[in-house]
Amino acid sequence: MLTLYDYGPSGNCYKVRLLFSLLRIQCIRIDVNVKKGETRTEHFLKNISPNGRVPVVIIPSDYVHKLSNVENSSTTSKTPTDSTSSSSSNNNSTNEQQSIILTESNAILTFFSDGTPLYPSNPIERAKIMQWLFWEQFSHEPNFSSLRFWITLLDKGDDPQYLDKINERQIKGYEALNVMEDHLNKEDWLVANRFTIADIALYAYTHCAEEAGYSIDSFPKIKSWLRRIENMPGYVPIDD
Amino acid sequence: MLTLYDYGPSGNCYKVRLLFSLLRIQCIRIDVNVKKGETRTEHFLKNISPNGRVPVVIIPSDYVHKLSNVENSSTTSKTPTDSTSSSSSNNNSTNEQQSIILTESNAILTFFSDGTPLYPSNPIERAKIMQWLFWEQFSHEPNFSSLRFWITLLDKGDDPQYLDKINERQIKGYEALNVMEDHLNKEDWLVANRFTIADIALYAYTHCAEEAGYSIDSFPKIKSWLRRIENMPGYVPIDD
Incomplete structure (x- = not known):
């Protein structure tokens, strides 16, 4: 096991x-x-x-x-x-x-x-999945996970000592949301017109962006993509 | 082309x-x-x-x-x-x-x-390569590339405004160097006892760590690993 x-x-x-x-x-x-x-x-x-x-x-x-x-x-x-x-x-x-x-x-x-439809074997599709996974770890995740930790778990949202670093990350986080919104304006999924591990990786922190102080009201394509993932058979919420 | x-x-x-x-x-x-x-x-x-x-x-x-x-x-x-x-x-x-x-x-x-000896097809070796590649982007690269940019390219090494963020990154950067040194104390290469893309990814910023304000004198295993990579057929330096 x-x-x-x-x-x-x-x-x-x-x-x-x-x-x-x-x-x-x-x-x-x-x-x-x-x-x-x-x-x-x-x-x-x-x-x-x-x-x-x-x-x-x-x-x-x-x-x-x-x-x-x-x-x-x-x-x-x-x-x-x-x-x-x-x-x-x-x-x-x-x-x-x-x-x-x-x-x-x-x-x-x-x-x-690997070997499942969530990670297609086509080399170009794999390359694009890799691209999103590395992008997530460098340009997306740090701007969501830390903010969520500071604001929701440590309750530092109004702490002046955190103000500068919260602002700095939020600017980059909104840049990341814009990149996703632009992409999802053209395609339903991040890669290969189907649900893959790229969507799982980006879903994890995007779906709780509001806990990190973001508003996703102006990102309609992201919002509908989140709902599509939540309708997948076998989906479980983060607090399950 | x-x-x-x-x-x-x-x-x-x-x-x-x-x-x-x-x-x-x-x-x-x-x-x-x-x-x-x-x-x-x-x-x-x-x-x-x-x-x-x-x-x-x-x-x-x-x-x-x-x-x-x-x-x-x-x-x-x-x-x-x-x-x-x-x-x-x-x-x-x-x-x-x-x-x-x-x-x-x-x-x-x-x-x-893919398809070359630099990225072996064994699934466990691939998984360990992936592990190092994602670790590089999240726990290593940000603590070297930004410092090198601020210190060497922008000449902000003595700027009081940069002091806190330089210190914060250096602590994490030395943690990353310790993780590498411990691993290279047991193995000659990062994965599979041979030179792979994991070594290429980690080499890129580690070999110019001193330009980011680090001293690697106390990391003998990293130093000899750097020399092994520089002896590879086809190796080119960063300024080539």
Whole structure:
């Protein structure tokens, strides 16, 4: 069974929960409280993720073993040898596969959606999905997640010490919303005229933009795109 | 022929130039001056990239056509229909493929390295590469590129107005260097015990960390990893 280290309010964790629900992937959820610093403990940094963030998925050895067998039957690639959850030495034998620790929400999305309609195999479509996923992490997510954390979770929306950095991020956040609105004015979905992991990645923080102090009233195309996602079979809300 | 919209000092652009040199991929380079705002002109935002950033690669229709034929012969995916460089309507016919505009340095790396040893096909290795690429864009690059821009290009290293934000980023930047040093203490390369696009992505800003005000003297494993990359056949420096 997969294990997900999870924090309920986190949009990045929600991406994984939403994907798993849509694809009916089962996992054990272990809640860690980011606000209480539970991702920064010595135990977490040493044994779960040195980057001190969630989500983290632990992929057990039997899952890895199965994938490696599929892989070895069709290509000449080596079996994975890095970043195992055990401290024992690396070993290329598939019989001695160890569990894998996978971090970074968008890396988790690509891994688990591979081979499904949510991550089409056409190389140009994949490239455009990648483009949106990297854009999300650099130009979108930082302008929503931090604001939402400061305003909703820390209640710093009126704190003069936060004013400048809130304003700076909001300008960039509205730029990001404009990029999305322009795109969704031409297409119903971000890539390939269908629902993909690019939509999941961007949905996570866009759908709770108001908790980050944004108004999305003037973004009708984004609003209807959000509703389309919420009507997908298997959809779950962030607080599920 | 591919066209690369390029800015010499940019580490993100350098990733693409380095990959193209290693893989002997030819392109036409069009220089845009970020410092002079040339990625923020109405023309650039409307016709090249609405995100106003470089690198941007224009992939001509014959290249797209070739890829789609390969793809169509082995899968049932549709041909690409989004984000073309023409304003004419989308069309699924491969005979009417349009050129593709591809942005986001790490998306460009994955697209052009696919099928080469720089981007292994093993799913676990791919997942770990993705993990480093997303980590680079969120936890690494912002703490190096901005500092380098402020300190080296804008000469604001001693400006009191920049002090707080320089300090804040440096703390996070050193955290990122520690994550890399710990990993490179166990492995010679970031993923799969071999040189991949994960190393290219992290090399770009790490190798000029000193221009961003960092000292890497206390990171011996990073230093030797940098030297290994510089000895790769086809390596080119950032100012080439």
